Amino acid sequence: MTETASMFRPAADGFGSPRSPEPAIEVSDVSLRFETRDGPVHALSHVQLKVARGEFVSFIGPSGCGKTTLLRAVADLETPTLGDIRVEGMSAEEARLKRRYGYVFQAPALYPWRTVARNIALPLEIMGFAKPEREARVKKGLELVNLGGFGNKFPWQLSGGMQQRASIARALSFDPDILLMDEPFGALDEIVRDMLNQQLLRLWEVTGKTVLFVTHSIPEAVFLSTHIVVMSPRPGRITDIIACNFPRDRQLEIRETPEFLAIANRVRHGLRAGHSYDG
Amino acid sequence: MKSLLPITTVVLAVLAIWYVAAATLNADLQRDAYANAGRTDYSTAELIVDSLNMERPKLPGPHQVASEMVKSIVVISPTSKRSLVYHGLITLEETLIGFAIGAALGIGLAVVIVSVRWLDRSLTPWLIASQTVPIIALAPMIVVILNQFDITGVAPKAAIAAYLSFFPITVGMVKGLRAPDPLQLDLMRTYSASQSQTFLKLRAPMSAPYFFASMKIGAAAALVGAIVAEVTKSEDGGLGARLLAGSYYGQTVQIWAALFAAAALSAVLVGIVGLVGRIAEHRMGFVR
Numbered sequence: 001m002t003e004t005a006s007m008f009r010p011a012a013d014g015f016g017s018p019r020s021p022e023p024a025i026e027v028s029d030v031s032l033r034f035e036t037r038d039g040p041v042h043a044l045s046h047v048q049l050k051v052a053r054g055e056f057v058s059f060i061g062p063s064g065c066g067k068t069t070l071l072r073a074v075a076d077l078e079t080p081t082l083g084d085i086r087v088e089g090m091s092a093e094e095a096r097l098k099r100r101y102g103y104v105f106q107a108p109a110l111y112p113w114r115t116v117a118r119n120i121a122l123p124l125e126i127m128g129f130a131k132p133e134r135e136a137r138v139k140k141g142l143e144l145v146n147l148g149g150f151g152n153k154f155p156w157q158l159s160g161g162m163q164q165r166a167s168i169a170r171a172l173s174f175d176p177d178i179l180l181m182d183e184p185f186g187a188l189d190e191i192v193r194d195m196l197n198q199q200l201l202r203l204w205e206v207t208g209k210t211v212l213f214v215t216h217s218i219p220e221a222v223f224l225s226t227h228i229v230v231m232s233p234r235p236g237r238i239t240d241i242i243a244c245n246f247p248r249d250r251q252l253e254i255r256e257t258p259e260f261l262a263i264a265n266r267v268r269h270g271l272r273a274g275h276s277y278d279g
Numbered sequence: 280m281k282s283l284l285p286i287t288t289v290v291l292a293v294l295a296i297w298y299v300a301a302a303t304l305n306a307d308l309q310r311d312a313y314a315n316a317g318r319t320d321y322s323t324a325e326l327i328v329d330s331l332n333m334e335r336p337k338l339p340g341p342h343q344v345a346s347e348m349v350k351s352i353v354v355i356s357p358t359s360k361r362s363l364v365y366h367g368l369i370t371l372e373e374t375l376i377g378f379a380i381g382a383a384l385g386i387g388l389a390v391v392i393v394s395v396r397w398l399d400r401s402l403t404p405w406l407i408a409s410q411t412v413p414i415i416a417l418a419p420m421i422v423v424i425l426n427q428f429d430i431t432g433v434a435p436k437a438a439i440a441a442y443l444s445f446f447p448i449t450v451g452m453v454k455g456l457r458a459p460d461p462l463q464l465d466l467m468r469t470y471s472a473s474q475s476q477t478f479l480k481l482r483a484p485m486s487a488p489y490f491f492a493s494m495k496i497g498a499a500a501a502l503v504g505a506i507v508a509e510v511t512k513s514e515d516g517g518l519g520a521r522l523l524a525g526s527y528y529g530q531t532v533q534i535w536a537a538l539f540a541a542a543a544l545s546a547v548l549v550g551i552v553g554l555v556g557r558i559a560e561h562r563m564g565f566v567r
Contacts, residue, residue, distance in 0.1 A: 077465055096471055109462045113484045113563040122480065126472045154564035215283040 019244060022089050024178060024210040025051040025074055030083030032069055033237075042235030043069040044080070046190035049229065049238065053177075056204055056211045059229045066236020067229075069213045071180050074212065075103050088177065090145075099127060101178035102171030106186055108163035110155040110170075117142065117151030120170045127174055141169035144203065161192040168200070171208070181213045185220070194252060197223055205248050218271075219255055222264050228272035240270040297341050304337045305330035337531045347536040360516065362432075363540045369517040370505050371544060373433055377440020378501035378548075384441060385448025385497060392449070392483070393456040394474070410446045414439065414504065414552045432515065436508035437452070443504035445447040451496070455489025456482045488565055491556025498548040506541060 032044040059067040076096040086097035145165040230240040331340040357364040509519025525534035
């Protein structure tokens with residue numbers, strides 16, 4: 001893939017790949033308000049978004065911009081006050097009931113009484129996979145995230161990065177079409193994060209899944225994504241959508257290229273413009 | 280074995296305080312005894328030694344309690360009604376039956392309270408109220424009422440033991456079954472897990488440490504319940520009956536021996552539950 005010419009193509013108002021008519025995720029005019037003791041909080045305001053199948057879309061923005069809320073709404077963990085969310089043509093609730101997505105949380109959320117292998121098997125048990133199938137998938141999952149040989153360890157015997165990799169294997173174990181990731185590497189140090197970013201990219205390349213990825217880090221967003229959604233708080237909204245058409249098998253070195261830095265700059269400007277310093 | 284020194288120090292301090300208290304409390308009684316016998320030529324040392332070796336002291340010395348325990352546990356045949364083993368086994372039986380019922384009831388109530396929201400509000404006040412009634416007032420009523428239905432023997436005492444032990448188990452298990460954090464629950468939701476799956480695969484295993492902590496308290500409470508019940512209905516024997524008999528006849532040494540036997544029984548029960556808990560928690564990966 002050589003797309004150097006189109007690399008800086010400005011993002012359209014919403015985007016979609018021509019190869020599939022039905023978007024993986026379609027968010028139409030979604031607003032979400034939390035009622036708190038201090039009055040209502042407008043977590044999301046009139047959010048529009050289309051994500052085509054196989055895309056890697058990052059959400060970036062300051063705290064309180066609603067990026068996690070948006071991801072949770074797509075996962076049917078929050079219910080929008082207004083508007084509509086379609087996941088693979090279904091309502092968010094239907095998609096959840098049909099187990100169309102795997103969710104990776106900020107914390108690994110491994111169950112401490114289960115070994116790593118049994119943690120990865122948890123969704124498979126719940127979804128009623130037969131035992132030989134479970135074992136095969138767990139083995140595959142462990143290898144996918146480079147944790148072969150750690151299956152019989154308890155979570156506390158693993159480092160934070162390894163735990164988060166186990167949680168990614170868990171989310172992928174039942175082979176959902178969509179992967180929703182909420183700052184999965186936020187708590188890890190830079191080196192581990194770089195390594196996991198590369199692994200994630202390879203995983204995405206191999207599996208062809210649609211990934212929605214919440215992050216705080218500009219380089220991470222630019223490095224991983226096909227599109228970057230810039231968000232801004234009070235009320236939480238989308239301020240910019242930036243295309244990022246590096247080849248799929250990109251290496252860490254592209255972070256030194258002027259193209260990379262240009263996109264990073266645009267993201268940074270977008271963040272600054274939307275950032276209100278009154279809070 | 281670094282803990283040996285502090286433990287020994289504390290035990291020695293307790294024994295010293297006990298001896299001083301016993302000698303002080305019994306001195307007047309012993310002086311009266313001397314006066315009755317017409318003796319006036321006793322020394323202070325003699326007074327102290329005799330105060331610590333009275334037949335019916337206000338507070339017996341540790342060595343008196345110890346020798347009484349040796350006598351009533353080792354020397355006297357376990358089939359005799361003067362044996363603490365005989366009475367201890369009666370109490371143990373009531374405690375274990377009561378504890379089993381109390382644990383089943385306590386866990387059942389906790390499951391119901393956690394699973395059905397409105398039951399929490401409607402049931403919990405009654406459970407708390409049940410424990411504010413003094414058991415010593417309630418025990419005779421339970422014995423009388425159950426007697427009305429021809430339920431006698433071990434059953435009424437086990438019922439009282441269960442009555443005392445279910446509550447701490449319910450409280451602990453409700454907390455344990457609610458211990459999963461929102462993230463762990465969200466995870467189950469993303470798998471669209473059913474309520475029973477969430478219960479079996481998340482809430483139940485998560486509550487294991489709470490379960491064993493509750494069971495320890497429940498076991499000790501069941502023993503207290505059994506002893507209170509035996510005081511109410513002493514003709515069947517048991518450590519409680521032994522306590523009551525001792526106080527009828529002013530046999531303070533016997534009372535203290537029975538008290539220590541009850542404490543030892545309680546320690547053994549709690550210790551066994553604790554040991555099982557530690558093994559289970561270790562195997563479940565809770566203990567590092």
